[in-house]
Amino acid sequence: MDLDEKFFEKFGVEYAPNEIIFCEWEPGNEFYFIQSGKVRIVKLIQNREKNLDVLTEGDVFGEMAILEEQPRSATAIALDHVKLLKLHRDNFDTLMAGNPQLAYKLLVIFSKRIYDAKRRLMILLLEEPQLKVMDVLVMLAEQDPHLDLQSEISLNVTAKDVSRWAGLTEDDAQKELTHLSRTDKIELFGDRIAVKKIREFQRLVASRRKNMFQ
Amino acid sequence: MSNGAGGPSGIITRTYKAGSIIYFENDKSEYIYILKSGKVVLTSLKLDTGEEVKEEVRQGEFFGVKSALGKYPREETAQTMGNTMVLVLTPADFERLVLKNANVVRKMLRVFSNQLRRIVKMERSVLGEGEIVNPDAELFKIGEYYYKAGILKHAQYAYKRYMEYYPDGEHAALAMKRIRGIDAGEPAPADLGAHDAGPGASPARPSGGGDDQSPNESSGPADMIDFDVSPEEREAPATASTSLENEMDDFLSDTGSTGPDDFSHTGTMDDGSPRELNDAADASFSKRNYTTALKLYQKIISLDRRTSPDERKLFEKAHFDAGRCLIELGRHKDALEILSRVLRNFSNSPYVKSAIFHIGTIFESVNQKDKAISYYNKVLNMSPKDKLNSEALNKIKQLQGR
Numbered sequence: 001m002d003l004d005e006k007f008f009e010k011f012g013v014e015y016a017p018n019e020i021i022f023c024e025w026e027p028g029n030e031f032y033f034i035q036s037g038k039v040r041i042v043k044l045i046q047n048r049e050k051n052l053d054v055l056t057e058g059d060v061f062g063e064m065a066i067l068e069e070q071p072r073s074a075t076a077i078a079l080d081h082v083k084l085l086k087l088h089r090d091n092f093d094t095l096m097a098g099n100p101q102l103a104y105k106l107l108v109i110f111s112k113r114i115y116d117a118k119r120r121l122m123i124l125l126l127e128e129p130q131l132k133v134m135d136v137l138v139m140l141a142e143q144d145p146h147l148d149l150q151s152e153i154s155l156n157v158t159a160k161d162v163s164r165w166a167g168l169t170e171d172d173a174q175k176e177l178t179h180l181s182r183t184d185k186i187e188l189f190g191d192r193i194a195v196k197k198i199r200e201f202q203r204l205v206a207s208r209r210k211n212m213f214q
Numbered sequence: 215m216s217n218g219a220g221g222p223s224g225i226i227t228r229t230y231k232a233g234s235i236i237y238f239e240n241d242k243s244e245y246i247y248i249l250k251s252g253k254v255v256l257t258s259l260k261l262d263t264g265e266e267v268k269e270e271v272r273q274g275e276f277f278g279v280k281s282a283l284g285k286y287p288r289e290e291t292a293q294t295m296g297n298t299m300v301l302v303l304t305p306a307d308f309e310r311l312v313l314k315n316a317n318v319v320r321k322m323l324r325v326f327s328n329q330l331r332r333i334v335k336m337e338r339s340v341l342g343e344g345e346i347v348n349p350d351a352e353l354f355k356i357g358e359y360y361y362k363a364g365i366l367k368h369a370q371y372a373y374k375r376y377m378e379y380y381p382d383g384e385h386a387a388l389a390m391k392r393i394r395g396i397d398a399g400e401p402a403p404a405d406l407g408a409h410d411a412g413p414g415a416s417p418a419r420p421s422g423g424g425d426d427q428s429p430n431e432s433s434g435p436a437d438m439i440d441f442d443v444s445p446e447e448r449e450a451p452a453t454a455s456t457s458l459e460n461e462m463d464d465f466l467s468d469t470g471s472t473g474p475d476d477f478s479h480t481g482t483m484d485d486g487s488p489r490e491l492n493d494a495a496d497a498s499f500s501k502r503n504y505t506t507a508l509k510l511y512q513k514i515i516s517l518d519r520r521t522s523p524d525e526r527k528l529f530e531k532a533h534f535d536a537g538r539c540l541i542e543l544g545r546h547k548d549a550l551e552i553l554s555r556v557l558r559n560f561s562n563s564p565y566v567k568s569a570i571f572h573i574g575t576i577f578e579s580v581n582q583k584d585k586a587i588s589y590y591n592k593v594l595n596m597s598p599k600d601k602l603n604s605e606a607l608n609k610i611k612q613l614q615g616r
Contacts, residue, residue: 020371025353027379044359046598067331071349075356077368096320103319104309110326111284117333118289121261124340160597167341174595181607188607190600213264 007098008035011085015078023075028065030086033102034058037082043074046160054079060105064113066092122209124167131208132166133176134201137186139165141198149202154194162193226302236292236300237278246282246308249273252298258290262336279308279322350376354385361392364402488514488528499535508539530556534565537572546576567596571606583613 012035015021022028024043032039034057041053041061052074055061061076066089087095096103119142123135140155147153163173177193180186185201187194195201227250230236236254237243247254254271269290271277281288282305303311312319357372373389373396380386486494495510514532519525533556540549549572556569574589586609593606 018367020368023353023368023372023375024356025349026372026375027349044356047359049359049363067327067334071352093320096323097316100313100316100319103316103323104312107279107312107319107323107326108283110323110330111280112286114280114326114330114333115284115286115289117330117337118261121333121337121340124337125262158597159599170597171595178594178607182611188599188604190598190603210264213259 008085011087013084013086015082015084017078017080019078021076021078021084022062022072024073025071027069028062028072029069030088031060031062031065032076033060033085033087035083035085038079039082040077040079041074042077058105060109063106063109065089120165123165126205126209127212129166129168129172130176130179131205132168133162133173133180135205136162136165137193137195138198138202138205141195149198152194152196153198154192156192158191225307228300228302230294230298230300232294232296234294236294237288239289239291240287242287243278244282244285244305245278246276246303246305247278247292248276248301248303250299250301253295254292254298254300255295256290256292276322280326350380350383351385353379354383354389357389357392362403366396366402370396488517488519488525492528492531495532495535499539504539504542508536508543511536511539530560530563530565533560534569537569541572541576546580550576567593567602571602574606574609578609578613587613
C-alpha cells in the first residue's frame with residue numbers, strides 16, 4: 001500500500017512480539033491499520049483465552065471505534081514485531097480523503113459488518129425462543145461456505161454462544177437446545193452442535209418470518 | 215437486456231427495458247452497478263415491520279455495492295422503470311474506479327458507517343437492558359485472568375488501563391496492589407484463595423462472584439446458577455447442606471453404613487505426599503480395589519494439605535473419588551454424604567458436575583427415579599457441555615422411557 005513516509009511518521013506505532021495493543025473492555029477511540037507483522041485477536045470466553053483471528057499486513061482492526069466510543073470486544077496482541085497506523089476517530093474524514101485505499105478497505109469491512117449485524121438483528125426480532133435458536137444455527141451454517149447444507153452439519157458452538165446470539169438467557173437457550181436434541185433434530189456435544197437437516201430449519205424460520213408480518 | 219460494447223476501461227454497459235429485474239432479493243452476485251440513464255427502483259423489506267420500502271437510484275449512483283463487497287445475497291430487488299442503461303462492474307473494476315475518486319469512497323463510507331451505527335444501535339435496543347455488564351468489572355477480570363494465568367505483562371496492561379479509566383472503580387485498590395506487586399517482581403501467584411478475599415476483592419456480584427477465588431477453575435459462576443447450590447447458598451454453606459441432607463434423611467432410613475466418622479479414620483497406610491497417595495489410590499481404584507483406594511483417598515482428606523493449587527485439587531479429587539469408591543462398595547448414604555461435601559465446600563471445583571451426576575446414579579440405583587432425573591437434569595444444564603451432559607440426557611431418556 002502506498003502510504004507516504006510522513007503518514008507513518010505521524011500515525012505509526014510499533015509493538016514488540018507479545019505486546020498488547022488494546023485489551024477487551026477497554027474503551028476504544030482508535031482503529032488500526034497493519035503496515036507489517038501479525039496481530040492476534042483473542043477473547044476470553046468462559047474464562048479461557050480463545051483465538052478469534054490472526055490479522056496480517058493490509059488488515060484493519062478496531063474499526064468499530066470509528067462509529068463511537070465503546071468498549072473493545074476483543075484483545076489485540078502483537079504476534080511478532082508489528083508496525084501499525086493508529087488512527088483516531090476524530091481524524092477519520094481527513095484520513096480517508098488522503099487514503100482512498102484505506103477507505104476502500106473499510107468499505108469492504110463495513111459492508112460485511114452491516115450484513116452481519118442485520119442478520120443478527122433478524123434473529124432477535126423473531127418471537128419464539130425455539131425459532132431464535134434455530135435461526136442462530138442457520139446463520140452460523142450460512143456463514144461457513146465450506147458446509148454442505150444438504151447433509152448433516154457440525155457447528156463449533158456452545159449453548160452459551162447460541163444464547164448470546166439469540167438474545168436468550170443461557171438457561172433458556174439450553175432448554176431449547178435440549179428440546180431440539182430430544183426430538184433428534186440436533187445432537188449436542190461439548191464444543192459443537194450437529195444439525196441433522198439445517199435446510200428444514202431454514203425453511204421453517206423463513207416461513208415464520210414471513211407470517212410474522214401478516 | 216443487451217450487452218453493449220465495453221466502456222473506457224472494459225466496463226460493460228447494459229440496457230434494460232421498462233419493468234426488467236436487474237437482480238432479485240437473495241440472488242448471489244458480485245456485480246456492482248452504476249445507473250447511467252433511465253430509472254431503477256430498489257425494493258426491500260424493513261427488518262422490524264416487514265414493511266416494503268422503495269428507494270429510487272439517482273443517475274450516476276452506485277447500487278448493489280454492499281452485497282457485492284460483503285459477498286452476501288442481495289437484500290433488495292432492483293427493477294427498472296422505463297428504458298434504462300447501467301454500467302456493470304466487478305469488485306476489481308469498482309476498486310480501481312473508486313481509488314481514483316477518493317470523494318466517492320468517503321461519501322460511501324459515511325453512508326455505510328451511519329447504517330452500521332443505526333443497526334448496531336437497534337440491535338442493542340432489542341437486546342434491551344437484559345445485559346447488565348460493567349465494562350470496568352470486565353476489564354478488571356481480564357487483568358485477573360492473565361494474572362492467574364501467570365502472564366503478568368498482559369495482566370499489568372489490563373490493570374493499568376483499569377487505573378487509567380476507572381481510578382475510583384471498585385477494583386482500583388486491588389488493581390493497584392497487583393500493579394505494584396508485578397512491578398516489584400513478585401512472582402505469579404501460586405495460591406490466590408487468600409489474597410482475593412482482601413479489601414479490594416470484588417464484592418459478590420449478582421452472578422455469583424465466585425470465580426475470583428478459583429484460579430484453576432474454568433467454569434464460571436454463571437454456569438452454576440441452575441443448581442441447588444446457588445450463589446447465596448455458597449456464601450452460606452449451611453443452607454446448601456440442608457437441602458441435600460434433608461434428601462439424605464429420606465433417602466435410606468437404615469443405618470447400615472458406618473457413618474461419617476469413617477472419614478476420620480485414616481488407617482495405617484504409609485505416609486506420603488498427597489500426590490503419591492493419590493497415585494496409589496488411583497491405581498487401586500483402576501484395579502477395582504475399592505476398599506484400599508477409599509482408605510488412601512481418606513488419608514489425603516485427613517492430611518488436609520491445601521496450600522498449593524495442586525494440593526487443593528488433590529484434596530477435592532480425594533473427596534470425589536472417595537465418593538465413587540463408596541458407591542462401588544454399596545455404601546450409598548456415605549457416598550451421598552461425601553459427594554454433598556464436594557458440592558458444599560468446593561462449589562467451583564471441576565468435580566462438582568461429576569459429583570452431581572454420581573448423586574443421580576445413587577438415587578437411580580435405589581429406584582428414586584424422580585430424584586435421579588432431577589440431578590441428571592442439573593448436569594444437563596451445566597456448562598461447559600461435554601460427554602457428561604449427553605450421558606445425563608441418555609439417563610433421563612432411559613428413566614423416562616421406563
